[in-house]
Amino acid sequence: MNAIPGRGGIVLIKFVDATKIYSNGAVGVKNITVSIEKGEFVFIIGPSGSGKSTFLKLIMHEETPTEGEVYVNGYSVHNMPRSEIPYLRRSLGVVFQDFRLLPNKTAYENVAFAMQIVEALPREIRRQVPLALGLVGLSKKAKAYPGQLSGGEQQRVVLARALVNNPAVLIADEPTGNLDPRTSLEIMELLDEINQRGTTVIVATHEKSIVDSMKKRVITLDRGEIISDVKRGQYTNED
Amino acid sequence: MKIRTLRLLTKEGVANVYKNKLMSAASMITITTTLFILGLVLLIIVNVITNLEARKRELQVIFYLKVEATRLEEEEVAMFIENCKASGIIAEYQHESREQAYENARMNLKNESLMEGLTPENFAEGYFVKLSNPNESDQFIAKLKLLSGVNSQWISYPKQELERISGIVHVFNYAAIFVLVVLMIISILLISNTIRLTVYARRKEIEIMKYVGANDWFIRFPFIIEGMVIGLIGALIAYLLTSQAYGWIKDGLNNLFASIRIADLQLMDFGQFAIRILVVNIIFGMTIGVIGSFMSVKKHLNV
Numbered sequence: 001m002n003a004i005p006g007r008g009g010i011v012l013i014k015f016v017d018a019t020k021i022y023s024n025g026a027v028g029v030k031n032i033t034v035s036i037e038k039g040e041f042v043f044i045i046g047p048s049g050s051g052k053s054t055f056l057k058l059i060m061h062e063e064t065p066t067e068g069e070v071y072v073n074g075y076s077v078h079n080m081p082r083s084e085i086p087y088l089r090r091s092l093g094v095v096f097q098d099f100r101l102l103p104n105k106t107a108y109e110n111v112a113f114a115m116q117i118v119e120a121l122p123r124e125i126r127r128q129v130p131l132a133l134g135l136v137g138l139s140k141k142a143k144a145y146p147g148q149l150s151g152g153e154q155q156r157v158v159l160a161r162a163l164v165n166n167p168a169v170l171i172a173d174e175p176t177g178n179l180d181p182r183t184s185l186e187i188m189e190l191l192d193e194i195n196q197r198g199t200t201v202i203v204a205t206h207e208k209s210i211v212d213s214m215k216k217r218v219i220t221l222d223r224g225e226i227i228s229d230v231k232r233g234q235y236t237n238e239d
Numbered sequence: 240m241k242i243r244t245l246r247l248l249t250k251e252g253v254a255n256v257y258k259n260k261l262m263s264a265a266s267m268i269t270i271t272t273t274l275f276i277l278g279l280v281l282l283i284i285v286n287v288i289t290n291l292e293a294r295k296r297e298l299q300v301i302f303y304l305k306v307e308a309t310r311l312e313e314e315e316v317a318m319f320i321e322n323c324k325a326s327g328i329i330a331e332y333q334h335e336s337r338e339q340a341y342e343n344a345r346m347n348l349k350n351e352s353l354m355e356g357l358t359p360e361n362f363a364e365g366y367f368v369k370l371s372n373p374n375e376s377d378q379f380i381a382k383l384k385l386l387s388g389v390n391s392q393w394i395s396y397p398k399q400e401l402e403r404i405s406g407i408v409h410v411f412n413y414a415a416i417f418v419l420v421v422l423m424i425i426s427i428l429l430i431s432n433t434i435r436l437t438v439y440a441r442r443k444e445i446e447i448m449k450y451v452g453a454n455d456w457f458i459r460f461p462f463i464i465e466g467m468v469i470g471l472i473g474a475l476i477a478y479l480l481t482s483q484a485y486g487w488i489k490d491g492l493n494n495l496f497a498s499i500r501i502a503d504l505q506l507m508d509f510g511q512f513a514i515r516i517l518v519v520n521i522i523f524g525m526t527i528g529v530i531g532s533f534m535s536v537k538k539h540l541n542v
Contacts, residue, residue: 060450089452100447104258117453119244161451 009037011071012169012200013059018068020054020224028054028063030224036202038168041195043211044204045235046221052204055221056173059202060094061085073168090118093162093199097174099154101146107133107157108142114161132160136190152183159190169200176207184210208235240456248457252464256472262437263469269433270473270527271480273426274520277419278481279488281519284415286506291408295373296330298401302383303363303393312388313364319386320366327371328379335365363390373401423523430531434466438535445539455540462532470528474520481516485509 013036020028029051036042044052057063058070061077070077073091080088101110111132115125133139136156146154155175162170172191176184188210195201205211211218211234218233219226256263304316323329335343340362345354370376376396384391438445448458489506496505 062450083454086449086452086454089450092452094450096450100443100450102444102447104444113448114451116244116247117448117451117457119241122243 014071016069018065041216050221051224093167093170095172097177132164211235248460252461266433274477300368308388332368435535466528466532470524474524
């Protein structure tokens with residue numbers, strides 16, 4: 001993984017004048033230039049339609065920029081061959097608002113799946129999966145299917161899946177959007193712990209209280225543009 | 240992809256057949272139905288062709304030696320015919336000596352006075368030959384003409400009849416290929432439709448796999464195994480159905496033919512094509528399953 005050297009630490013994600021305009025003319029993001037370094041915890045905030053999701057989709061290569069460049073973990077997203085996309089995604093751990101667990105696999109199997117994709121040794125899988133489930137506090141529910149788990153538990157499984165391959169970056173799109181405040185805080189605490197262990201964490205959210213209490217870097221988007229980028233920020237955008 | 244991963248994905252595909260029982264059953268019924276129809280149509284065509292080929296083998300090459308043929312020439316011809324029989328060119332033959340020809344002529348003629356003054360020496364030796372492969376009659380006749388004892392003007396063969404039957408066989412051969420192709424296309428469409436439903440129901444799953452970083456083959460492979468297993472099971476069921484149904488049809492038609500005295504029309508035993516039908520079924524079933532899966536997963540892979 002060739003990281004791009006930045007001013008301070010190692011830059012893992014870099015947007016250079018990136019613009020995404022959808023085929024229907026809607027603006028996703030506009031002229032965004034920003035760097036995220038290794039080990040950072042960053043909130044992406046803004047009202048719905050402000051470009052948070054597009055920002056994350058550009059990192060995951062779910063979308064490609066219509067102009068400008070996006071670099072992720074040393075991969076240039078511009079003109080990336082289709083066959084390389086899986087490798088980019090494997091270097092990212094992704095958490096979604098709607099969990100996205102495979103419904104006919106148990107919690108254990110869902111986490112193991114992420115390792116099977118990278119063709120890990122069965123011995124490694126048997127060792128790592130319980131560790132990951134332990135980290136998110138779900139050791140006892142390893143054999144449960146997603147349908148038998150609560151929302152918070154499902155999101156923990158997703159976190160375990162996202163972490164099991166030790167990704168450089170963890171991306172979470174509204175990870176607490178479907179969860180009650182108490183569970184939300186627990187998930188955020190987990191994300192913070194994961195960050196403490198050295199993983200870069202990027203969270204898109206519009207939950208004011210969480211952002212305010214965490215005192216992390218906050219990038220605020222509005223109509224596709226960055227309107228503020230504060231080191232120890234608060235949810236400044238009033239909507 | 241590593242062997243270990245292939246094994247894992249194969250297991251996954253097989254397990255999915257059971258996990259998605261309803262869709263699997265739907266696909267299986269489609270494959271079974273098409274292969275069942277295909278099997279019966281092919282059996283009918285094979286029967287027609289077999290009966291026609293049998294008819295062709297009944298056609299005889301009839302030839303006579305020259306009246307003035309010497310004993311040596313007669314022996315040469317007899318030797319040639321025996322050799323052909325031994326090497327399998329001739330299926331069976333009848334020989335008519337001068338004496339038999341004389342006797343036959345005397346018996347067949349109403350007016351015996353015509354025979355007056357004639358002895359067997361005035362008649363020619365004749366042969367009635369059924370060839371193993373009627374299509375090689377030309378070569379056989381060419382060889383006969385090289386024998387000095389044979390009267391080349393007295394060689395007869397119902398060439399037109401042979402060509403007529405051959406023409407019909409051709410038509411049926413093409414019909415068989417046509418039916419094969421049409422049914423194959425229909426069943427691929429049907430199967431891919433059914434599998435498309437399965438895949439549609441599971442598109443979320445495919446999407447998730449893509450987001451977690453699975454490459455196309457990792458996602459596609461279990462679906463293809465699934466299609467293959469469904470195709471195989473469908474093929475085996477179709478085989479059993481075909482053998483049963485054909486048994487009934489054969490008995491019924493053979494009784495019918497016997498009762499209306501078309502005794503020389505006989506439907507063949509299923510055992511004679513059992514292996515061929517089984518092989519065709521398995522190859523078709525699995526191909527249809529694989530192509531169907533491949534086509535329907537394709538659409539959802541672009542995430």
